[in-house]
Amino acid sequence: MASILIVEDESKMRRLLEMNLTDQGFETHSAADAEAGLKILNSAKIDLVVTDFKLPGMNGIEFLQAIKRANATMPVVVMTAYGSVESAVEAMKLGASDYLLKPFSLAEMVLVVRKELDARHLREENRDLREALGRRYEYSNVIAGSQKMQEVLALVERVAPTNSTVLLGGESGVGKDLIARAIHEHSSRATGPFLKINSTAIPENLLESELFGYEKGAFSGATSSKPGKFELADKGTLFLDEIGDVPPSIQVKLLRVIQEREFERLGGTKTLKVDVRLIAATNRDLRAALEEGTFRQDLYYRLNVVAIDIPPLREHKEDIPALADFFIQRFAASSTKKITGISPDAIESLMQFHWPGNVRELENVLERSITFAAGPLLTAADIRLDRPAHPANAVPVLPEGMTLDQWEQEIIREALRRANGNKSQAARALGLSRNALRYRLSQMGVADSESSSNPNERA
Ligand SMILES: Nc1ncnc2c1ncn2[C@@H]1O[C@H](COP(=O)(O)OP(=O)(O)OP(=O)(O)O)[C@@H](O)[C@H]1O
Ligand SMILES: [Mg+2]
Secondary structure: OOEEEEEOOOHHHHHHHHHHHHHOOOEEEEEOOHHHHHHHHHHOOOOEEEEEOOOOOOOHHHHHHHHHHHOOOOOEEEEEEOOOHHHHHHHHHOOOOEEEEEOOOHHHHHHHHHHHHHHHHHHHHHHHHHHHHOOOOOEOOEOOOOHHHHHHHHHHHHHOOOOOOEEEEOOOOOOHHHHHHHHHHOOOOOOOOEEEEEOOOOOHHHHHHHHHOEOOOOOOOOOOOEOOHHHHOOOOEEEEEOHHHOOHHHHHHHHHHHHHOEEEOEOOOOEEEOOOEEEEEEOOOHHHHHHHOOOOHHHHHHHOOEEEEOOOHHHOHHHHHHHHHHHHHHHHHHOOOOOOEEOHHHHHHHHHOOOOOHHHHHHHHHHHHHHHOOOOEEOHHHOOOOOOOOOOOOOOOOOOOOOHHHHHHHHHHHHHHHOOOOHHHHHHHHOOOHHHHHHHHHHOOOOOOOOOOOOOOOO
16 A cells, blocks of 8 residues: 655645545555654655645745655655746756646546556566566667666556556657557557557647547538547557647547547547547647646646656667667668668767757668768768757857847747748747647737638738
């Protein structure tokens, strides 16, 4: 039985949390202030701490720091009032595992607690397993020799056989698609379908019918009925790519499918039940979207049952030589050009680069370099990077007399102009979700017109 320490000065709230967590089968300890909390931490076995941010005496930040000094791996969930998101962000920076914005529902609280306990359990189990066996995780198609990538595969190994929803995070090109497939292939659903849907690539009105299907006559043009991805993925896995781009109207519907595992086709009356495992991916910080209010918190918690963050390539450069060999062999198999290997100085120049486009960029650079290579050995002279390596001291500065906000607005306007007013395209160029761009435009006082393909529309 996991044991939870609750630190909350309001006695009513404290009782409520206690009762609820006890009902859920947890052992609880509680304290009204940080000092009393630390005493309990020193005398009882505690697996997780839920603490209020505003406490009398020692405040939440100091308390968090004290806990982390004593036990760096203790999961700490911080409760903070709406409107003080900054303090939640500060807490996360100092090592809090998650936060709850008050008022939150008890169900939400239990979800967060379970998620953190599961994550802790997984971490410990992985460590034990690997220490016991001295084992390295190996997946065909996935190069993962580095410690960071081994940690990713360790998580994949643990979650694959479960039915848990997985949220994959990581910059563009880090391998989210690849890992989503690996999870499917190592699950009991491996013989079932693996389907993917990318919400950025599909217009809002089509996205809904793609996901849920439609009945004949549901809208003009629906001359026959069609099943959606949820139906087609029955007994398999559905991969929701770019989840941060799903518009609010569809977020509500997704939430229902996840909670009830049921839905109706567009224009349909029959309720359909499906058995689908969900994997979602995002290349942005969904937390930022939560704070901006463009992504539903309840949906976020449902998706974020197990989070796997794939590191950018610049954080596991040790994998570059093996990745280079892997891609060279792959191209050799499919092309007439006979490349036998890569020289040490070529590897060296690959190691020097910062790889903003991650593994995908490395793959593309190698393909291009091979195409133009002079001899059978790929040398430094053959390597064609997409852009010059950044000089380390080239920090961009703001133009004279401009504030950061004004500069951001300029950049947004410029992106819209280049995209001829198309917001989806501009959002992509800016590395923002459509919703995040909409939010920023509304802050700038630019009216939101959903179908903004009008080339004359200017911010
Ligand atoms: N660890 C790896 N080992 C081998 N190949 C990899 C690895 N990581 C990524 N790749 C390859 O790099 C390319 C990009 O990976 P992938 O499409 O999975 O990235 P992504 O994170 O989904 O990108 P995006 O955010 O743009 O959708 C693919 O061809 C993939 O097979
Ligand atoms: Mg992808």
